Amino acid sequence: MHPLSKGRRAKKYSCMWTCKLSLFISLCNVLFFSPQYGIVLDAGSSRTTVYVYEWPAEKENDTGVVSQIFKCSVKGPGISSYENNPGALAKPFGDCLNKVKERIPVHLHKNTSAYLGATAGMRLLRCSGNSLNSGPFEFRGAQIITGPEEGLYGWITANYLTGNFLEVSGLLPLWFQKETMGALDLGGASTQISFIPEDFQDNPNSTLQVKLYGYEYNVYTHSFQCYGRDEAEKRSLALLLQSRASSNVDNPCYPQNYETAFTMKYFCGSLCTQSLRPANYYPNQLVKFHGTGDPGLCQEMVSLLFNFTACRDRRECPFNGIHQPKVKGNFVVGLRTQHFFLSISFLLLISVVLIVTETYARSYCFSANFIYYLLVHGYKFDAETWPQIHFQKEVGNSSIAWSLGYMLSLTNMIPAESKLIQLPLKPSLFAGLLLFFTAMALLCLIFLVYLCIVSCNQKNISHVEQVFTPE
Incomplete structure (x- = not known):
């Protein structure tokens, strides 16, 4: 046989075994090294958002390195608004979940965990859970996230996104x-x-301990119910109605000459305003509000939402009788909605050109005053600590929301990916097959090396023959 024919055959075998080895490696990557995915539904008071997170099978100090790869806002209000028509939730939820399916590989759907976390008085957990149970993902259940948990998960998210965990994880001593x-x-x-x-040891009952990436942290956290922007505005409307005892009320926080009307149920039907309901409370009665655009009176009205007398001059007690240590270090404020982003822009005198709804526009003055009053008079930020506050909607492509911290915490309980794979084989048989394929891979590698050596020798022989062939 001609030496060149032998060379071509060697190359053919070499290519064939290279392709087989590549296929084997690809199969191993799919089975053992593909990333994991998790889904968190943030069911808040005014909207529901679906987040998709991804992390590698190998964890760092028992905590997955999680990144947000997709976010979908469910159309419509929060799920509590569907109390009288639960079936109407199916379509908006389905639209988001269909988009989620496209972002996660099909073969990993059944091993992808989905969690629904409800905050701020959500009550339709069973309804939402049924929608998730009908999908291809592994629905792990719905739970109400407590105020301290929401605060803690938000703290984890902020520090994870700003690199305060991974930069020191396992590499530097705790004191550094x-x-x-x-x-x-x-x-x-x-x-x-x-x-x-x-010094958390002064008040150990007000701190929560969390362990992430090999380190323990003692975090002070508190959640002030009814001090979200929407509920705070409803309380302000209820206070104005109390002071006027009329169905026509002046509102100093609304723009001058702006007029709108709400039913009593809209702002007095909330649990946060239950104690402020007038004696003649009629849920469907309309109350007209007329804007006067008075900044001074608006600030005064906002101040009535805070109870400063409950602290009775106690140290480290800003308002409502709640203990809070002195604020320390830098803070990040997660502005999760366009409403807050516009309010902060207004507060900081940032020029922002956006098309906004009437609801957003009418509340600029109230929102800005409320946020400022909360930070300065409530949390006690002063001229020295105010520059340490950073207002952000996202870091990179990830939202600053409690859901990422929630997912990070849950990954501590999710085992390594190889343990999640449901194998139809007995462990001993699977181990034997794994050993067999490993041995075959090594033999293929040895054979490829042999083919390369043979091919090189054939080329050398062919070259020598050509040199000494007589003409």
Whole structure:
């Protein structure tokens, strides 16, 4: 046989075995090294958002390195608004879940866990759970996230996204650990503050301990119910109605000459305004509000939402009789909705050109005053600590929301991916097959090396023959 023919055959075998080895490696990657996915539904008071997170099978210090890869806002209001028509939830939820299916590989759907976390008085958990149970994902259940948990998860999210965990994870001693940031979350029904105080041992009952990436943190966190922006505005409307005792009420926080009308149920039907209901409370009665555009009176009205006398001059007690250590370090404020983004822009005198709805526009003055009053008179930020507050909607492509911290916490309980694969084989048989394929891969590698050596020798022989062939 001609030496060149032998060379071509060697190349053919080499290509065939290279393709087989590549296929085997690809199969191993699919079975053992493909990433994991998790879904969190943030069911808030005013809207529901679906987040999709991804992390590698290998964890870092028992905590998955999680990143947000997709976000979908469910159309319509929060799920509590569907109390009288639960079936109407199916379509908006389905639209988002169909988009989620496209972002997660089909073969991983059944091993993808989905969680629904409800905050601020959500009550339709069973309805939402049924929608998720009918999908291809593994629905792990719905739960109400407590105020302290929401604050803690928000703190975890803020520090994870700003790199305060991974930059020191397992590489530096604890005393050289990077300083963490505090977190402020401004929601529709509640607001949370979370940070590591100067000395948590002074008040151990007000801190929560969390372990992430090999380190333990003692975090002060508190959630102020009814101090979310939406519920705070409803309380202000109820207070105005009390002071006027009329169905025509002046509102100093609304723009001058602006007029609107609400039913009593809209702002007095909430649990936060139950104690402020007038004696002649008629849920369907309309109350007209006339805007006067008075900044001074607006600030005065906002101040009535805070109870400063309950602290009775106690140290480290800002309002409502709640203990809070002195704020320390940098803080990130998660502005999860366009409403808050516009309010902060207005407060900081940032020029923002956006098309906004009437609901947003009429509440600019109230929202800005309320947020400012909460931060300065409520949480006690002053001229020195105010520059340490950073207002952000996202870091990178990830939203600053409690849901990422929730997912990070849950990954501590999710085992390595190889343990999640449901195998139809006995462990001993699977181990034997794995050993067999590993041995075959090594033999293929040895054979490929042999083919390369033979091919090189054939080329050398062919070259020598050509040199000494007589003409």
